[in-house]
Amino acid sequence: MPQVQSLRIEARPASWEAMYKTQRKAFGSVVQMLEEAVVRLPKPLKGEIPVGTEWIRDHRTSQIAFLFGSRGTGKTTVLTSLKKSFEPGVEVDAQMPSDVVKSLGNMRERVVWLETLDMEDVDSSNNFLAAILARIEDACTRLISPMAADSTGRDVRGLLEPGFYDPLLQLQQLQANIALAWDSNLRKRRGHLDPDDWAVEVMRVERARLSMNANLDRVLHSLASAIFQRGKIQNPLFALPVDDFDLNPSACLQLLRLLRMISVPRLFFLVLGDLDVADVVLNLKISADMAEVAHGAEFSDLISVSPQDVAQVAGEVAANAMRKLIPPTQRLELKPLGFLEALNFRPLAPDSDSALPLRLHELLAQCPLCFAEDQANDLRQTTWEQDGTLRSLLLQTAEQPRWSTEASKLLVHSAPNQDNQHREGDVRVSDRANQLCFYSALGVFHAASRNIADLWYGIRKIVNDFQSRTRAETDRQNRVAANEAGKTDAGQADASQAEAGKTAAPGKPASLAVQRLNDDLREFVARLCHTALAEDGALTPQNRRVLPDVFEPAVSGQWDLRQLPIRVEPVTKPMVRLDIIDERLSDLSDLARLQFQLESMAGWVFRAGSPLPLSAGSGTGTVGTGTGTGTGTGKDDRIINPSTGAAIALLHDLVLFGQKWDVNPYSLLMGVPGGAGRWGCTVWRSSSVQMATLTWPKPTCFSFHSIEQFLRLWSDYLQHGPAYLLNSDSGPGLALYSWIVAGTDFASWKLSAIKPIEKVGPEQWKSAFDNLVKFLAELKELDGRSFKAYRYLRWLTDVAVLLMPEIGAFAIPKDVTIPAELIAFWKSHSRAINRASAQNLAFLHLQNMQELAEELRQTLPLGLPKWLRPSQKNVEILAKNMAAPDDDSTLETEPEPPESSTSTHPRRRAAKKSGS
Numbered sequence: 001m002p003q004v005q006s007l008r009i010e011a012r013p014a015s016w017e018a019m020y021k022t023q024r025k026a027f028g029s030v031v032q033m034l035e036e037a038v039v040r041l042p043k044p045l046k047g048e049i050p051v052g053t054e055w056i057r058d059h060r061t062s063q064i065a066f067l068f069g070s071r072g073t074g075k076t077t078v079l080t081s082l083k084k085s086f087e088p089g090v091e092v093d094a095q096m097p098s099d100v101v102k103s104l105g106n107m108r109e110r111v112v113w114l115e116t117l118d119m120e121d122v123d124s125s126n127n128f129l130a131a132i133l134a135r136i137e138d139a140c141t142r143l144i145s146p147m148a149a150d151s152t153g154r155d156v157r158g159l160l161e162p163g164f165y166d167p168l169l170q171l172q173q174l175q176a177n178i179a180l181a182w183d184s185n186l187r188k189r190r191g192h193l194d195p196d197d198w199a200v201e202v203m204r205v206e207r208a209r210l211s212m213n214a215n216l217d218r219v220l221h222s223l224a225s226a227i228f229q230r231g232k233i234q235n236p237l238f239a240l241p242v243d244d245f246d247l248n249p250s251a252c253l254q255l256l257r258l259l260r261m262i263s264v265p266r267l268f269f270l271v272l273g274d275l276d277v278a279d280v281v282l283n284l285k286i287s288a289d290m291a292e293v294a295h296g297a298e299f300s301d302l303i304s305v306s307p308q309d310v311a312q313v314a315g316e317v318a319a320n321a322m323r324k325l326i327p328p329t330q331r332l333e334l335k336p337l338g339f340l341e342a343l344n345f346r347p348l349a350p351d352s353d354s355a356l357p358l359r360l361h362e363l364l365a366q367c368p369l370c371f372a373e374d375q376a377n378d379l380r381q382t383t384w385e386q387d388g389t390l391r392s393l394l395l396q397t398a399e400q401p402r403w404s405t406e407a408s409k410l411l412v413h414s415a416p417n418q419d420n421q422h423r424e425g426d427v428r429v430s431d432r433a434n435q436l437c438f439y440s441a442l443g444v445f446h447a448a449s450r451n452i453a454d455l456w457y458g459i460r461k462i463v464n465d466f467q468s469r470t471r472a473e474t475d476r477q478n479r480v481a482a483n484e485a486g487k488t489d490a491g492q493a494d495a496s497q498a499e500a501g502k503t504a505a506p507g508k509p510a511s512l513a514v515q516r517l518n519d520d521l522r523e524f525v526a527r528l529c530h531t532a533l534a535e536d537g538a539l540t541p542q543n544r545r546v547l548p549d550v551f552e553p554a555v556s557g558q559w560d561l562r563q564l565p566i567r568v569e570p571v572t573k574p575m576v577r578l579d580i581i582d583e584r585l586s587d588l589s590d591l592a593r594l595q596f597q598l599e600s601m602a603g604w605v606f607r608a609g610s611p612l613p614l615s616a617g618s619g620t621g622t623v624g625t626g627t628g629t630g631t632g633t634g635k636d637d638r639i640i641n642p643s644t645g646a647a648i649a650l651l652h653d654l655v656l657f658g659q660k661w662d663v664n665p666y667s668l669l670m671g672v673p674g675g676a677g678r679w680g681c682t683v684w685r686s687s688s689v690q691m692a693t694l695t696w697p698k699p700t701c702f703s704f705h706s707i708e709q710f711l712r713l714w715s716d717y718l719q720h721g722p723a724y725l726l727n728s729d730s731g732p733g734l735a736l737y738s739w740i741v742a743g744t745d746f747a748s749w750k751l752s753a754i755k756p757i758e759k760v761g762p763e764q765w766k767s768a769f770d771n772l773v774k775f776l777a778e779l780k781e782l783d784g785r786s787f788k789a790y791r792y793l794r795w796l797t798d799v800a801v802l803l804m805p806e807i808g809a810f811a812i813p814k815d816v817t818i819p820a821e822l823i824a825f826w827k828s829h830s831r832a833i834n835r836a837s838a839q840n841l842a843f844l845h846l847q848n849m850q851e852l853a854e855e856l857r858q859t860l861p862l863g864l865p866k867w868l869r870p871s872q873k874n875v876e877i878l879a880k881n882m883a884a885p886d887d888d889s890t891l892e893t894e895p896e897p898p899e900s901s902t903s904t905h906p907r908r909r910a911a912k913k914s915g916s
Contacts, residue, residue, distance in 0.1 A: 008457055009347050011076035013084040016095040018348060020341045020449065023078050026067055026332040028100050030082060030270060033065050033330070035103045037268050038110045038237050042221070063268045064259055066326045068275035069334030072450025075272040078334070079241050082270075083113050088232070109233050112139050116241040119248040119255070119273070128251075128258050132267075136220070136238055137171055140227055170219045213262055220266040238267050245273025249281050256325045275331060282325075283318040290314055336643075342445030342452045343394075343429045360445075360452070361429050363459045364391035365407075367466070367521060370514050371657050390521065393705070395429065397436040398712035399753050410436065438712035439705055440604055441653065443646025444528075458524050466517040473513055518658055522559070525651040526551040532647055538608040538638035539565060559655040561666065566640070566648060567607045568668045572599035572679060575718040578731045580810055592852045594810060595683040596732050597693075598725065600715035601708065606645030608638050649704040656703050667702040679714055680739050682807050684849065692847040694807060694840050696739055697798035699747040700791045710746045713754060717742070721756025730759045732811035740799060741768050747795040748775055765816045772799060773821045793829070800826045800868065801836045806844070806853075809861040816862055823865065830867055838870035838878050845879035 016024065040061065067075050084090060085104055092101050114135040117128075220238065228236050245252055256278065259269050290310055294303055337345065343361040367390040388407075395407040410433045414426040445452065530551040533539055543565035550563045580594035640648075652668055680696035701707035717738060718725070725731045737760040745752055757764070776796060782789040803809055803818075826833060844853035857869055 008453055011074070011080060012348060013080045014077050014348060016093045019077070019081065020074070020337055020345075022069075022333065022335045023074050026078050026334055027081060028097070029332050030065050030067070030078070031100055031103045031107075034111060034237065034239065034268060035107055037061075037063060037265070038107050041110075041224075041235055041237060041265055043235065060263055061265075062260070062327050062330060063263050063265075064271060064326060064330055065269070066271045066273075066275065066331045067334065068273060068331060070274065070336070070448055072448035073334040073336060074449045075334055076243060077449075079116070079243065079270065079272060083241075086111050086113060107237075110235065110237055112143065112233060112236045112238050114139050114238055114240045116243050118243050119251065120244040128255050129262065132240060132262075133171060133174060135240065136223075139238070140171075140223060143228075143233060170222055174215055174219050213264060216262055217264040217266070220264060224266065236266070240267065240269050242269060242271045242273075245271050246277035247273075249277055252278055253281050253285055260325055271326075275326075275333075278326075279318070279322055282322055283315060286318045286321070287311070287314045336447050337445065337449055337452055339442040339445040340429055340431065340433060342447065342455075343433075345449070345452050345456060347453055347456060356426075357456075358460075359427070360456050360459065361391050361395075361411075362427065363456065363463050364394065365389050366463045367391070367459070367517060368514050369393060369657065370511070370518055394439055394442055395433060395437055396439065396705075396709070398438050398709050398716065399751055438708050440708055441646050441650035441704065443642055444650055446646070447643050455528070458528075462517060462520045462524060465520065466513055469513040469516060518654070519553075519557070522553075522651065522654045522658065525647060525654060529644065529647045529651050532641065532644040536608075536641055536644055538640045540608065543608060558659060561652060561655060561668065564648070564668070565609060566645075566668065567609050569605045569607065571602040571605055573602040575600050576722055576725050576731070576735070578725070578735065579728060580732055581728060585810060588852065588855055592684045592686045592849065595685065596735055596808075596811070597678070597681050597683055598718055598735055599679050599681075600718045601679065601711035604645060604649070604704075606640040606642075606648060608640055653703040653705050669702060669704070669707065679711060680735065684806075684844065684847075684852065686847075686849050686852060690847045690849055692844050692849060694843065696807065697801055697836075699743045699798075700794045709751070710742070713742060713746070713751070714739075717754035717756065721754075724756055724758050727759075732808070733813065734760045736802065736808040736811050737764060737768060740802060741771075743795060743798075744768070744771055744775060747791055748778070762813055762815050762817075765812065769819050769822065772796065773819050776821055776825055796822075796825060797829050797832050797836070800833045801840075803862060803864065804837050804840070804868075805859040805861055806837070806840050806856045809859075809864075812862060814861075818862060818864070826868060827865070833868055834870040834874070835878075837868070838875045839882075841870065841875045842878035842882055845875065846882060 014023075016027075019027065067078060069075055085093075086108060088108070092104065096104075114132075115138060117131060117135070224235055228234050242255065245255070252273070256271075259271075287310075290313070343364075344359050346357045346359045349356055369388055369390060392407040395410050397409075410430050412428045412430045414428065444455075447455075530547050533547055534544060546563050546565060550561060550565075553559050574597065576596075576598040578596040578598075580596065585594060648668075656667065678693065678695040679698070682694045682696070684692045684694070698707070699710060701710065721738075725735055727734075734757070738754050738756075742754050775792060779789060779792040779796070782792065800822075801807060803812070841853040841857055844850070844856070853875060854872065857872065857875060860866060860869065
């Protein structure tokens with residue numbers, strides 16, 4: 001057996017523990033249906049069963065179980081596990097629930113499994129009933145071999161004994177009648193027969209069709225009474241599996257109708273396939289039949305029924321027909337694995353003597369990550385330093401920045417099992433991960449079990465290659481060290497190398513090997529994304545053509561995702577609505593009213609098509625166009641599978657982690673209006689029912705991992721502190737204060753849960769501003785070219801934007817004082833603040849709120865200096881550019897701020913012209 005398992009194991013019987021949740025549920029449901037069918041069987045009777053037995057008339061039930069799910073969800077695994085559990089001599093799995101074990105015990109010698117009918121290999125013109133009877137005959141001749149004896153010592157009669165062979169003869173006669181009734185070429189021979197011969201042949205075929213269901217029941221009952229009366233299996237139920245039902249659409253409907261027609265007590269059908277295929281085929285068939293009725297109408301204007309009405313009726317008939325063919329309660333769905341099941345997944349062992357393979361999360365723990373620069377997070381200290389593993393990245397919780405150790409808190413170590421040494425020390429990801437983990441890339445693992453198996457084999461190969469390179473590099477370093485130390489004894493050198501190989505900690509691998517592993521991971525996830533997008537129907541042919549170029553690094557090794565035909569839109573969930581009532585709004589009451597809206601994170605939507613164009617301020621945290629989320633139209637607006645979107649998010653972050661932030665700072669989040677969503681926003685409503693929504697700036701984040709960590713903290717805060725936030729007096733100020741505090745902690749990478757407080761006053765605001773002053777002092781110590789310095793600077797300027805009257809100044813107490821250090825910093829960066837503020841005011845212009853925008857522009861609360869406000873001309877230019885992006889108008893250069901400034905109320909300067 002090779003040391004590394006590389007060949008994928010296909011569907012085979014699995015233990016109860018190896019099956020995932022919905023597989024176990026389906027297994028138990030099928031066992032329950034089989035037990036009910038066995039209990040309802042009539043007792044065997046001696047003598048011939050009369051045609052038209054009352055059982056068919058008075059006790060008919062649906063004998064179909066439909067196991068459905070998308071490709072690769074493990075349907076065949078459930079089937080093979082079911083068949084194995086009925087085999088004689090197979091021990092009952094101790095992990096099974098007691099009710100399932102009891103049911104299996106009651107049916108162990110009552111169910112005869114027929115050879116599987118594989119629809120993929122069947123021609124649509126085949127006689128399915130003949131195929132079923134052939135499988136019954138094969139099972140009978142195989143199970144009643146005259147050379148066998150049952151376990152009780154009773155001998156089984158041979159085929160030539162009187163009365164024993166009669167049921168098989170009846171079965172063969174029934175097979176002949178079926179072949180005559182369904183496969184006759186009578187219509188083709190009609191022109192070659194005289195009328196008398198034609199009439200005889202017609203009646204012969206009809207007699208063969210007569211009472212087919214009752215005849216089948218009589219033959220099966222005779223087989224149970226005569227052949228299985230004294231054998232090990234008595235009074236049997238014949239179970240026929242039908243696999244790959246969805247791979248033969250032209251024949252699936254014919255099969256379903258046949259299975260319903262031959263509903264007899266001794267024949268049970270377990271159909272495996274995709275229910276959506278049957279639904280589509282049935283709708284097409286009924287629609288085609290209705291279209292055939294109108295085939296003779298040459299002019300559509302003469303048809304009295306509209307096509308829409310016909311389509312509606314066809315849909316209703318198809319839905320009811322599907323309900324009739326497959327009862328809803330007998331449809332058993334196999335869903336994709338959840339991320340916990342996927343992380344705990346491991347393929348079946350190659351044989352019973354092999355040790356159990358590692359779980360997927362254990363493989364991910366052997367994939368160390370390294371970062372080229374600190375734009376991904378601020379955990380690293382030096383270039384290419386290892387800061388954890390792929391598992392710790394995926395299993396990080398929102399409140400713990402040190403994700404290199406956080407994943408261990410979500411693992412459960414099982415107790416040693418004396419009966420099975422392979423399970424000793426087994427480690428699983430616990431259910432707590434469902435409540436604590438936030439990273440949307442975990443959606444990669446919400447997939448079919450076959451996809452997860454492919455993912456396991458891919459990661460296993462990467463890990464094996466990495467370990468081989470690490471051992472080789474360690475051996476080389478040991479040889480060099482031995483030579484330098486003058487160790488000439490070969491035996492001593494070899495022993496030293498072997499000992500070094502044993503003690504080399506997986507947490508400290510050679511840097512070159514780690515870099516290579518990270519490259520392999522990116523290329524593997526890129527292939528995963530490429531395959532998933534190629535299979536996704538959302539992409540147009542034009543978009544598919546660019547995929548090979550996007551999912552390959554350049555010659556330099558750098559990745560460029562700018563051509564990725566994907567657009568990202570955040571999904572938010574409304575949590576809090578706050579109306580502002582403040583005397584400072586009295587002068588504006590005739591113009592508008594103010595409202596705060598707070599929303600929590602609900603996920604992302606990935607749409608096909610080109611990314612949204614980059615607009616001023618829309619990419620890195622500054623308030624953008626104010627519109628929140630973008631909308632698309634036409635073909636390039638279709639939603640991509642969420643699992644595929646999660647894979648794209650993971651690739652996106654792995655690429656950003658491995659590149660210097662100033663080489664390729666492009667991010668899919670840069671194309672999202674409003675800086676990636678409106679989790680906090682200010683809404684202005686005018687008297688003319690106009691509305692403008694201005695989003696709050698958030699800390700600068702380029703990766704999905706970073707923004708989701710911040711938003712998870714914000715979402716948790718909104719869920720636990722709404723009682724305080726809903727206070728109309730203090731709620732608005734508390735919301736803005738909490739946003740600034742959370743953003744400051746996140747930008748400085750000092751993560752902590754936002755503590756809900758009842759009321760925020762000048763003292764709390766002073767503490768928040770003091771933290772910003774410390775933040776500013778730390779910024780001065782940083783390298784101005786680093787991403788960390790860039791992030792600090794952006795957040796400090798964004799706080800100034802948050803304090804502007806159009807965003808939130810009316811929610812802050814009047815006696816709050818801003819430290820002079822912040823005022824001085826904003827003075828040196830007034831141009832960026834001017835532009836961000838002008839952009840928000842320009843959006844008010846676009847919503848026909850020009851007068852309100854001008855009043856807000858002249859309002860200077862909180863002692864903010866006049867030079868922080870934009871000029872009226874620049875606001876108008878920006879509004880014009882936003883309305884017509886092709887316009888070449890440029891902004892005026894803002895004047896340098898004076899050494900000192902005072903603020904005035906807007907009504908006191910109403911007679912003056914607006915200044916810069």
